[in-house]
Amino acid sequence: MNFISLQGFFMTGFLFLRKVLNLWQARSMRLPRVTARQALFGVLVMVGSSSTFSQAPGKTPRTLNLFAFSHDTYLPSLAPEGAVVGRQYVTPQAMCGGAPQCSFWQMKVYPYGGSADESGIALISTNVSGISARVIVNGQPAGSKTSGNVNTKLMEISSPVEVQLVRDSRPLISGSLKGAATYPDYWIFWPVGMSSSSSAPGIRMTGNVFIITGTCSVPAQTVVLPPVSLTSLQGVGATSGQHAFNIQLENCPVGFNRVGHTLTAIGGEVPNKPGALKPSVGSTATGVAIRLTDASHAPATFGTSLPVTNYNKVIGGAATVPMNASYVRTDATVSPGTVKGAVQVLLDYQ
Missing domain, CATH: 2.60.40.3310 (Immunoglobulin-like)
Structure with missing residues (x-):
């Protein structure tokens, strides 16, 4: 699979951050807009x-x-x-x-x-x-x-x-x-x-x-999860603090048979925890990660192009990809702190 840099295609980062347990001041952070890329998948x-x-x-x-x-x-x-x-x-x-x-x-x-x-x-x-x-x-x-x-x-x-x-x-x-x-x-x-x-x-x-002529644009976005207590994460694999959000596509031109999106976990995925992002630099909590699911609550699929189902080739314009983010316990031992994760979105066109 080839990934090609293209001007006007934005591979946008989503930063998820929040604390797990205790009292602390959570800080919102915005990922910079990253180099745009494109790949066409047959x-x-x-x-x-x-x-x-x-x-x-x-x-x-x-x-x-x-x-x-x-x-x-x-x-x-x-x-x-x-x-x-x-x-x-x-x-x-x-x-x-x-x-x-x-x-x-x-x-x-x-x-x-x-x-x-x-x-x-x-x-x-x-x-x-x-x-x-x-x-x-x-x-x-x-x-x-x-x-x-x-x-x-x-x-x-x-x-x-x-x-x-x-x-x-x-x-x-x-x-x-x-x-x-x-x-x-x-x-x-x-x-x-x-x-x-x-x-x-x-x-x-x-x-x-x-x-x-033209492609969809994806604005930079920060998703902030609510604080949760360790008591809500009982056992490895438990989830808590689910928050729904949309990947936003804007200014899509008309005419494409298909617009696809591919998610890439920045820093990798947590082994044996489908949809979970490895905590990124700056995370202070341990034993906890951010987990992504799709609109049907199935674990997010990374590295595979999936269709943007509400893209309309006749009218173009805006489209969305519904997603959910939550905490997931990844280890028997957990310590409180801030959890951060990031994912990139790659758009492809057919």
Whole structure:
């Protein structure tokens, strides 16, 4: 998963602080606005296949066509050069005709989905200005290559092949990914033992890319929990002092199919305590941490993009992610004091 800095995307910190027990003066603190970041997360898709009976010059007619980005894709206009702005995955079963794994002796890449391959180049241009593409095979970008022998294995595929859209140096303009050839293959893989491409799986991209100006903003926020007594935290895992709050999104543009948010626990999570943040610098209490839950009171999920469900692609504007914060006892021994924690919010767009 790649995280890319983008101007205008705010990865905002929430600081939770409060005392546990006794009398003390709790101080509110505000986290500074942090560097904005963006990551686009693809969805694991079962790509389809279809039969074809003719092909553009330079390619042999094939019977196994796979598709990635065959639907409309919406991308933010602020992506910097080199940013991965879209991901989809082709399963091994789709690549291997239903089998969980298979081997190939040769693969070729075709810039613009054309009929001429470009040897050794992994990152290739598409017909959408500003967008290039590549496939990641077994964790590595793959360009045209061959074992030189139809019966000699070049690569084995048993995990999904990742198709990436990458921002390049060209002006970013909406357009179609459909290739220059009549049947626009961007990548073709030759199975071991097969010299013809007639049944070789080929990956096509045919969908439209729409560029959207602007992104959502997230203001800095401080959440303060109420003081509680140690007697309210009876036993390891007990919680107290729940306080509801919203992650606020503002000025969201219209048009995105999905706005996602990813939570990152600053300083890490408490082991074996789902949703609990490790106390940050300045905490004086021991045996207690801050725990986050979602609107249904399930422990917060860190490191995974979840949809902002009330984002409206038709009207844009404001949106919220309901959350709860509380204390959680993490150890048999507890001492009073102040508990602090922080979480960052990363927005992604599709």
